[in-house]
Structure formats: C-alpha cells, structure tokens
Amino acid sequence: MYPFTYQRAAGLAQAVASLKADPQAKVLAGGMTLLPSMKHRLAAPSCLIDIARLPELHGIRLDGQSLIVGAANRHGEIATDATVLASLPALAALAGQIGDPQVRARGTLGGAIANNDPAADYPAAVLGCRAEIATDRRSIAADDYFQGMFTTALQADEIITAIRFERPRRAAYAKFAHAASGYAMTGVFVAQFDDSVRVAVTGAGPCVFRWEAAEAALARDFSTAAIQALTLPADGLNADQHAPAEYRAHLAQLMTVRAVAHITGHAA
Numbered sequence: 001m002y003p004f005t006y007q008r009a010a011g012l013a014q015a016v017a018s019l020k021a022d023p024q025a026k027v028l029a030g031g032m033t034l035l036p037s038m039k040h041r042l043a044a045p046s047c048l049i050d051i052a053r054l055p056e057l058h059g060i061r062l063d064g065q066s067l068i069v070g071a072a073n074r075h076g077e078i079a080t081d082a083t084v085l086a087s088l089p090a091l092a093a094l095a096g097q098i099g100d101p102q103v104r105a106r107g108t109l110g111g112a113i114a115n116n117d118p119a120a121d122y123p124a125a126v127l128g129c130r131a132e133i134a135t136d137r138r139s140i141a142a143d144d145y146f147q148g149m150f151t152t153a154l155q156a157d158e159i160i161t162a163i164r165f166e167r168p169r170r171a172a173y174a175k176f177a178h179a180a181s182g183y184a185m186t187g188v189f190v191a192q193f194d195d196s197v198r199v200a201v202t203g204a205g206p207c208v209f210r211w212e213a214a215e216a217a218l219a220r221d222f223s224t225a226a227i228q229a230l231t232l233p234a235d236g237l238n239a240d241q242h243a244p245a246e247y248r249a250h251l252a253q254l255m256t257v258r259a260v261a262h263i264t265g266h267a268a
C-alpha cells in the first residue's frame with residue numbers, strides 16, 4: 001500500500017469540496033473494493049475521504065411508486081430492511097446473495113454502483129428497475145449511467161447519494177455465482193412493469209446490458225417457454241479462465257428462465 005491520508009467527511013458538501021481540491025483523492029464507503037485495490041497497489045489515492053457515516057447518504061423509504069435507497073446503505077441492511085422486503089423483495093434477495101457476511105456488513109450500494117464491476121449484482125437491479133442514480137449535483141437514468149467495464153457517467157468529483165428504484169409489478173433476480181467470491185458469473189434481473197418488461201444481464205459481458213430480444217418475447221408472453229426458444233449471441237461476452245463466452249450466453253438464457261419461473265411460480 002502506498003501512503004495516503006484519511007479524513008472523515010463532516011458533510012456531503014465538504015466531501016465534494018475535498019474531492020474538487022485534490023483530484024487524487026477518493027471517497028471511501030465500505031472499502032470492500034477500494035482497500036484491496038490499494039493493498040495490491042492497483043490504486044494509490046492521495047487521501048481517503050470517508051463518507052460511510054454521512055446521514056445524507058443513508059435511509060430507505062418509499063416515494064410513490066419508487067423505492068429510494070441511500071448510497072451508504074450496506075448490502076446486509078438492504079437484504080433485511082422491512083421496506084425493501086415488502087416493496088421490492090427481489091432487491092433484498094439480490095443484496096442477500098452478495099459475497100459473504102463480512103462483505104455484506106461493510107459494502108454499500110453506492111460503492112458497488114460507482115465501481116461498476118462487470119460481475120457485480122446491483123447493476124442488474126438498477127438497470128432492470130429503470131432506476132435513477134441521484135448524486136450531489138444531478139440525477140442520472142440507469143440507461144445512461146453504465147457505460148462500460150468499471151466505467152460510469154460519474155464525474156471524478158461526483159458522489160452518489162441515493163438510488164431511486166422504480167418498483168415493478170413483479171421481479172426476480174437469478175444468479176449463477178462464482179463458487180469462491182460469490183460474484184455473478186452471470187446474473188439476470190427480470191422486472192415486469194405495467195407497460196413493459198426489462199431483462200438486465202450482469203456478469204456475462206464487460207458491463208451490465210439489457211437483453212432486448214428477451215424483453216420483447218416476455219412482453220408478448222410472460223412465460224419460461226418464451227425464453228427457452230431464445231439464444232443470446234455470445235459475440236462480445238466475457239471469455240476468461242472461469243468460462244468461455246458461449247457458456248455465459250447459455251447462463252444468461254438459463255438465469256432468465258429461472259427468474260421468470262420464480263416470478264410465475266412455474267417450474268423452470
């Protein structure tokens with residue numbers, strides 16, 4: 001680890017000002033991704049600005065059809081929160097599958113969305129639920145936010161404050177987890193709204209994406225049979241030591257079938 005300084009932000013405005021003043025500084029939330037990167041010398045921030053305790057970044061509440069979750073809320077809180085369980089249980093189930101108990105006790109929603117690991121779970125729910133990412137200065141639609149591997153629409157000195165999830169009528173997340181880390185080899189979030197269906201795939205490609213052919217098929221016929229007839233092209237999907245692209249394409253179809261089966265209550 002390279003040397004760095006640490007400051008606990010007194011408020012959101014002060015945290016943003018500190019980021020603006022020092023382009024090499026980084027905000028620290030749960031530290032589950034940032035600290036290992038620093039230990040491996042893959043990241044060398046000059047200063048860590050701790051935002052984990054900022055009250056502006058905490059809180060889970062309903063606002064009409066939306067569920068708003070603070071950026072600093074931890075995975076474990078989201079998995080067990082009564083409001084999330086009642087209003088968007090698929091999100092609670094997703095959060096409960098992240099990593100292990102230690103990761104869920106420290107890692108935050110905002111940190112995961114800011115990091116945008118290609119195998120992270122939340123991006124599928126954020127994109128699937130037509131969410132808005134609220135920051136200290138604007139609101140960004142999920143469709144515009146996820147831009148590529150570890151790349152988002154965030155500016156270097158911008159802090160996520162909350163995620164506004166649009167609540168679907170029904171939703172489910174199905175993931176084929178990496179056996180050691182728990183990260184998604186492929187995970188699929190299916191959300192059925194009154195006017196459309198969303199199918200968001202994480203882990204399979206360099207960045208979360210919508211499987212539009214599956215969305216169209218489910219809009220016509222919300223059943224597992226509608227997906228079993230489809231194949232996701234493997235072109236551009238991730239191929240690495242864990243699995244070739246064709247395997248991930250197969251997993252995307254299988255996880256979509258499982259999510260739909262969960263929603264409809266019919267066997268996959």
Ligand SMILES: Cc1cc2nc3c(=O)[nH]c(=O)nc-3n(C[C@H](O)[C@H](O)[C@H](O)COP(=O)(O)OP(=O)(O)OC[C@H]3O[C@@H](n4cnc5c(N)ncnc54)[C@H](O)[C@@H]3O)c2cc1C
Pocket residue numbers: 026027028029030031032033034035036051071072097098099100103106107108109110111112114115117119120121122158159160161181182183184
């Ligand atoms: C062993 C292990 C297993 C894991 N398994 C999974 C898994 O199965 N699924 C999964 O999805 N993830 C998994 N993770 C990642 C985990 O979910 C992390 O919590 C998450 O990626 C980062 O969140 P954090 O709060 O720890 O962020 P940090 O590590 O503190 O920060 C990560 C990055 O985001 C930035 N950042 C943090 N908060 C904000 C904010 N509010 N606004 C702007 N930028 C911000 C930081 O500056 C940094 O660049 C795993 C991690 C570990 C160590």
